[in-house]
Amino acid sequence: MMISTIKNKRLQSIVFILFWLLLWEAAAKIVAKPVILPTIGQTLQALAGMAQQGDFYHRVALSLLRVFGGVGASIVVGIAVGIFSGLYDAVYRFFHPIMSVIKATPVVSFIILALVWMKTDNIPIFVCFLMCVPIIWTNVMQGVRDTDKKLLQMCSVYQISKFRIIREVYLPSVRGYIFSSIAASIGIGWKSTVAAEVIARPEISIGGGMYETKIYLETENLFALTLVVIVLSFIIEYAIKNVLNQLSKGKKTYVSEHSKPEKSL
């Protein structure tokens, strides 16, 4: 019964995806101008053409590295600052204004500012970091605040050191929050990195390639590159969720029912 329900749902999802693809194909056929809306076939053809050029893989690899760099830095800073913001109200109040400003600022403002401040190669990493760090920070801080007060009282009675409380009580309590916020950050990291690449145009990048498609009106190449970004984003998110799930099983992670990620951007 349950298996057939799952199968039905999968079938339904496939049908819905096919519907959207058909709609795209039909719209492209009606418009009949690849420069406005290429067909699926033209997009895949463009992708195949790009895949035969050596610099395509170089572009993808460098863009991926930038995403990992930005998200990685935001994980380290977000966890460290998030824990202390959850523990000490003064630290929270110190970081709250800057995190709120970062959350509310349009990504393009940071990109343009960064153009003034730094080398173009570093801008996507910096922007990706800025977009992801408030997500990690908010979730980790919330996780620390939601840590069971009764456990903390127990630690206080048994005179457990602050360092051990952080390592053995807070960190396992917030692990679920950290995992969810990392998964949520990947998609946002990709989007902001590519946006920064389009504007800052580091020499070799997916975003730089997208910018070129605008100059030469190669819409099918733009679609192909966007497809690459979407597929890679899905693959990374899926892989990270799997890795985190494995880690959770191995470490007997305590996932609180409150540990749902808060997204920004």
Add this chain to the structure above:
Amino acid sequence: MFLNIQNLKKAYEEEVIFDGFNLSFYEHEITCVLGPSGVGKSTLFNMIANIETYDSGTIEGLAHKRIAYVFQEDRLLEWKNVYDNIAFVIAEEKDIRMRVEEAIRSVKLTGYENYYPKELSGGMRQRVSLARAFVYKPDLMLMDEPFKGLDIALKEGIIDDFEAHWQKNKYCVIMSTHDIEEAIRLAQRIIVLGKKPVVAVADIDAKEMDKDHLRCHIKKHLEE
């Protein structure tokens, strides 16, 4: 005298729980505290354990003393197994394994060292909490209705474990309970608390009375 509470005052906004409360506890003695539900027994224990503040008064005698607390709920770390939950409270680096294994043996949980709390029954979890208190080598053990909600057979088993451990170590125990029989079985001294603001309406030397007389005496004070 081991612990001396003098002129203690504690209020939650408008509600005065303790006002000028005095009580002393003695070394090598199990004192049972009886009283109506919600009278403030847990608040008193929390203030002694220094996890809850009080408005005025003094609690003397606890400087440099090791306090273990068996809470009403087990308060185990869900991500640590039985062994690690017990070892968690040991700060010294020596003899950890020996101490933990002895504590596990004393609550009859040998073989469950690698189990996680969610894999244990309520009674077993409470035994882990008791073993955690044992391994801490306390000078004072606070026990807030530690056997509440356990079935009779299980309760008897845990009380036996506790009694055997206390006989060996003879630390000061302050235990709250609703169960008169539990108090009569374990305590050398029984305190009955009255309604708010809390006062000790009876301070009974349980060693000096026969059980029937003691039972009547406690019931009379609880009904006051």
